[in-house]
Amino acid sequence: MLTDQELLRYSRQILLQHVDIDGQLRLKNSRALIIGLGGLGAPVALYLAAAGVGELHLADFDTVDLTNLQRQIIHDTDSVGQTKVDSALRRLTAINPEIKLIAHRTALDVDSLAAAVEAVDVVLDCSDNFSTREAVNAACVAAAKPLISGAAIRLEGQLSVFDPRRAESPCYHCLYGHGSDTELTCSEAGVVGPLVGLVGSLQALEALKLLAGFGEPLVGRLLLIDALTTRFRELRVKRDPGCSVCGTQHG
Numbered sequence: 001m002l003t004d005q006e007l008l009r010y011s012r013q014i015l016l017q018h019v020d021i022d023g024q025l026r027l028k029n030s031r032a033l034i035i036g037l038g039g040l041g042a043p044v045a046l047y048l049a050a051a052g053v054g055e056l057h058l059a060d061f062d063t064v065d066l067t068n069l070q071r072q073i074i075h076d077t078d079s080v081g082q083t084k085v086d087s088a089l090r091r092l093t094a095i096n097p098e099i100k101l102i103a104h105r106t107a108l109d110v111d112s113l114a115a116a117v118e119a120v121d122v123v124l125d126c127s128d129n130f131s132t133r134e135a136v137n138a139a140c141v142a143a144a145k146p147l148i149s150g151a152a153i154r155l156e157g158q159l160s161v162f163d164p165r166r167a168e169s170p171c172y173h174c175l176y177g178h179g180s181d182t183e184l185t186c187s188e189a190g191v192v193g194p195l196v197g198l199v200g201s202l203q204a205l206e207a208l209k210l211l212a213g214f215g216e217p218l219v220g221r222l223l224l225i226d227a228l229t230t231r232f233r234e235l236r237v238k239r240d241p242g243c244s245v246c247g248t249q250h251g
């Protein structure tokens, strides 16, 4: 059940016929894992907390640096030097004390990542490097958990949803193959704040749709955002039957 306070707090989204009280209850009973509390994870965590997702599991082993504040809007000047998880806990509790927050302050290895993924209903990859993305994808495929993947660098953003529960859905590896560990991260190549805010907001939106059960998810589609020209493009992405990560899952 929802309390009177919760009905009031979430009233503007409960008003939507796609959410309604049933959808709000589904959000309350949902658990989301956010990997990375940087430029993407900041809006993801803020919006999912504000929307009343019942449990947010926050994973980041980094501390807040002054250079983060240009885009990582969950942190503030007082957070510099704190762990990103503790900084986020403070802010999220201030926004919504009704939800439960679970902290992962150390780097996740294969086993702890598998356990963290198993414990939730949806995973949001807000990390900034290829090896983490590959590891998160493999854990999501193994546990059959939907993965909402976002990326932004310089003035370009990407977004897609991979859902191993759907036979036609590709996984991250189907799309990117072996990639490269030498690719640049935002801290090396630069990025504008509103672009990571945009991609992170879209990740949060996809999570709310999946968890509350409305709309059409961005599965089998890759959204490409060009901030320089403000153009959005969409590519179809197919599952690779020979994919080394998800290929055997569906026979």
Ligand SMILES: [Zn+2]
Binding pocket: 170, 171, 172, 173, 174, 175, 240, 243, 244, 245, 246, 247
């Ligand atoms: Zn695959």
